[in-house]
Amino acid sequence: MSTTILGIDIGSTKICAIIAQKNDDGDVKILGAGIAKSQGLKKGIITNIDLASKSIRNALNDAKRVAGTQYEKVIVSISGAYTKSVDSSGIVNIPNRDIGIKEINRAMQMADHNANIPNEYEKLHVLPYNFKVDDQEFIEDPLGMNGARLEVQVHIITAQKSSLSNLRKAVKSAGVEIDNIVLGCYASAIAVLNHDERELGVAVIDMGGATCNVMIHAGNSMRFNDYLGVGSLNITNDLSTALHTPLGAAEEIKINYGSLKSNSNELIELPVIGDDGSTHEVSLNIVSNVIYVRVEETLMILAKTLEDSSFKEQIGAGVVLTGGMTKLDGIRELASAIFDNVPIRIAKPREMDGLFETLRDPSYATAIGLVLYGGGHFTPYEIDSNKKLRYKDETIEPTKHHHQETFDDGEEAEENEIGTLPASESNAKEKLKDLANIQEEHSEGFGSKLWNRLTQLF
Incomplete structure (x- = not known):
């Protein structure tokens, strides 16, 4: 089943909205793009929600005109200016000695739980960089392996709750509900690395x-x-x-x-x-x-x-x-x-179906990376900004947004409500540099x- 993805790169100089479709074979095809000059942003930080929202709406309207279709999943970038990161680890026992997705998820959730994150920060990405099965280190992928104990080391990206709230407000005012928030340089890496x-x-x-x-x-x-x-x-x-x-x-x-x-x-x-x-x-x-x-x-x-x-x-x-x-x-x-x-x-963004000549520019790497992320091109395992485990070969379920089809800058679209994210653990000690x-x-x-x-x- 195909999924239509909207990626919005919120940059300091321009807003780029790209609508793409993930086909049944896993390929991502670009259907439309819109670019608007950024307003209400300075050094990657939102300084005026109304102006930022207007810029987002302008880019989105242009993308919708070109694509001529609705979107089901919305991925938005966030600047590194908002973020801090920390490493953590987790260990779980495997009673039946068979390591499946559930066991990998348990280990990653344990590493997530063990991380000391300040109260005012929220997790965006929990990215495993090393798995260990029993005493064997540097396991590339533990799925399907046999072992009594699974250990994982993760890199966790966090962002200020207030900044995330401002980002969501600005995007919502443009008539869009966010499904996932992705660190901008992570999205760029997805688009340019081989x-x-x-x-x-x-x-x-x-x-x-x-x-x-x-x-x-x-x-x-x-x-x-x-x-x-x-x-x-x-x-x-x-x-x-x-x-x-x-x-x-x-x-x-x-x-x-x-x-x-x-x-x-x-x-x-x-x-x-x-x-x-x-x-x-x-x-x-x-x-x-x-x-x-x-x-x-x-x-x-x-x-x-x-x-x-x-x-x-x-x-x-x-x-x-x-x-x-x-x-x-x-x-x-x-x-x-x-x-x-x-x-x-x-590096320019990787070649893909429907890539306009304009988008072959290095300045659109983040925007291209967002739709690729939405289409399943990411680290083999990850807990995303919705606290959901994502993994290779998973079926990406679209989120059904009922957006009112309008190109009037003065009107807002209708959205479904999305459940709020769980709060970060309380009483966490501040330990991040x-x-x-x-x-x-x-x-x-x-x-x-x-x-x-x-x-x-x-």
């Missing part, structure tokens, strides 16, 4: 408009994730400030002339900020230098994040870069030098250092 990269271990860095999200895949699952509040919008701001030109003109320069290796002395004419009608000439060499300084600084922080993660030795396949910022000419060569010559790949504040850790002198380097260019 089998060899997963086997060897790999770091995925999604370099977006206002954020860079990092995840490391090792073993069977995600092992590490982090977030940096810097993106391609920072390049636009740098160009605007350094070249004394409006933000709109700076964005056009970045798109049309964005390069990290141009030595051209060709002059371009730019409007002067705050002086209507006035223009001045700027060398493309200066433009490249301004961009280079910001990108180099960003990549150096990301390289240190990988170094500090303690998983750098486990990324045999190197680093995969995706997201809109990777379209800058020369970024692969610069990243290779900064990441100590580990293999670097610039804040993995989402790399920027703060490195921010002392960061702005002034960057500005000093910019001013040296003139």
Whole structure:
């Protein structure tokens, strides 16, 4: 039975809604897509629910017009800015010595139960990265094995309850009820990684408009994730400030002339900020230098994040870069030098049926990953944001939403109520390190250092 999936990537610069269909043979086909400029979001965080809802509705309406169909399952991304992560483990006895899905679920639920999660956080993903049957470690898949005891080690992604509530409100105001919430860089990894990269271990860095999200895949699952509040919008701001030109003109320069290796002395004419009608000439060499300084600084922080993660030795396949910022000419060569010559790949979303030319861009990796996740392309075992075990080859049951078919931005759709998620365990001790504040850790002198380097260019 086919299922129609709606994926909504809520980014800092754009909202992308994709409607796709999972066919009986398991293939996912894209039926329609809609893109709208983000409003009410800053660095991946919702700052205005009404404006964010309007942007979501605009993207959704465009996707529905193209697809011409209803959707049954809704998957929404969440920025790493909201999240923290922790590892946990669980052990269960197997009385009948036959390990099935129920036994795997029991072990994962035990690991989930054993995790110390602060009261104000809610679990999004419980991802097993190592199974142990009796004394045998590194079991790839325990299903069908014989053993008296099953142990599992898991990586748990959590998000602030208040932030999740704001996300649900913004999406609901656009006429949609969320079925699953997925970490953005996890969705990106689903869209861009190949089998060899997963086997060897790999770091995925999604370099977006206002954020860079990092995840490391090792073993069977995600092992590490982090977030940096810097993106391609920072390049636009740098160009605007350094070249004394409006933000709109700076964005056009970045798109049309964005390069990290141009030595051209060709002059371009730019409007002067705050002086209507006035223009001045700027060398493309200066433009490249301004961009280079910001990108180099960003990549150096990301390289240190990988170094500090303690998983750098486990990324045999190197680093995969995706997201809109990777379209800058020369970024692969610069990243290779900064990441100590580990293999670097610039990744676009994987080819799939119905993929529009527009969506073959690295900036749509997260949105493509969401519909693939909804179609069953995920870690072999996982407890999702609904506390439900998902596993390979399971039958993905659609959630029947009765959405009113309307394209009037002023009207809201009708939805079925979905049961609320169970609350996190009470009296949990706060034990998580804040993995989402790399920027703060490195921010002392960061702005002034960057500005000093910019001013040296003139």
